[in-house]
Amino acid sequence: KAGVTQTPRYLIKTRGQQVTLSCSPISGHRSVSWYQQTPGQGLQFLFEYFSETQRNKGNFPGRFSGRQFSNSRSEMNVSTLELGDSALYLCASSMDWEETQYFGPGTRLLVL
Amino acid sequence: AQSVTQPDIHITVSEGASLELRCNYSYGATPYLFWYVQSPGQGLQLLLKYFSGDTLVQGIKGFEAEFKRSQSSFNLRKPSVHWSDAAEYFCAVGGYSGGYQKVTFGTGTKLQVIP
Numbered sequence: 298k299a300g301v302t303q304t305p306r307y308l309i310k311t312r313g314q315q316v317t318l319s320c321s322p323i324s325g326h327r328s329v330s331w332y333q334q335t336p337g338q339g340l341q342f343l344f345e346y347f348s349e350t351q352r353n354k355g356n357f358p359g360r361f362s363g364r365q366f367s368n369s370r371s372e373m374n375v376s377t378l379e380l381g382d383s384a385l386y387l388c389a390s391s392m393d394w395e396e397t398q399y400f401g402p403g404t405r406l407l408v409l
Numbered sequence: 410a411q412s413v414t415q416p417d418i419h420i421t422v423s424e425g426a427s428l429e430l431r432c433n434y435s436y437g438a439t440p441y442l443f444w445y446v447q448s449p450g451q452g453l454q455l456l457l458k459y460f461s462g463d464t465l466v467q468g469i470k471g472f473e474a475e476f477k478r479s480q481s482s483f484n485l486r487k488p489s490v491h492w493s494d495a496a497e498y499f500c501a502v503g504g505y506s507g508g509y510q511k512v513t514f515g516t517g518t519k520l521q522v523i524p
Binding site (some may be wrong): 308330339340341342345352353354355378389394395397398400401402403 | 437441452454455459460487499501510511517
């Protein structure tokens with residue numbers, strides 16, 4: 298069974314730009330969660346999508362958004378990038394919120 | 410608001426020795442509790458989770474954790490550490506906050522294993 302895949306793996310952007318990250322969950326998983334990991338703030342929960350709907354969310358500004366498609370693939374978008382958005386963005390998939398989450402390798406974003 | 414404290418930033422143990430990583434949480438009701446491991450160059454992996462029921466939870470790789478409501482703790486243990494256990498360990502609490510379910514992570518404990 299293929300694991301969670303994230304594309305791209307590395308990304309360099311400049312301040313003010315926007316970026317879209319992609320996550321393909323494990324086949325059959327309907328829940329996709331996104332996390333941000335930085336040295337300063339640690340691991341933080343961004344949001345969770347289930348059946349194309351944002352079901353849960355953390356405490357991030359509206360610049361961070363996402364969506365989920367009918368095949369459960371998910372995208373995360375960050376608009377008007379700031380230097381502090383430089384981070385490892387992790388995606389995790391599961392059958393549902395309470396079930397075991399499987400993480401992808403992450404997308405490392407550098408904002409210059 | 411929910412929060413997690415991992416008081417030990419860095420721990421060093423000898424291979425074969427026992428291990429206990431501490432985790433304290435703050436949450437108004439019965440929380441969901443998790444332990445994750447992150448190895449260099451590898452993604453995050455769930456070791457174990459507690460949702461309800463037996464307070465002693467068995468996980469993968471020989472790890473276990475005990476939920477102690479009276480102490481608001483969920484410490485991770487392993488009787489005999491292997492060199493491959495060197496990694497960073499994160500405790501997390503899940504629950505409702507502001508109408509949403511969310512997960513809050515601790516700052517992590519880096520484990521070094523010496524021969």
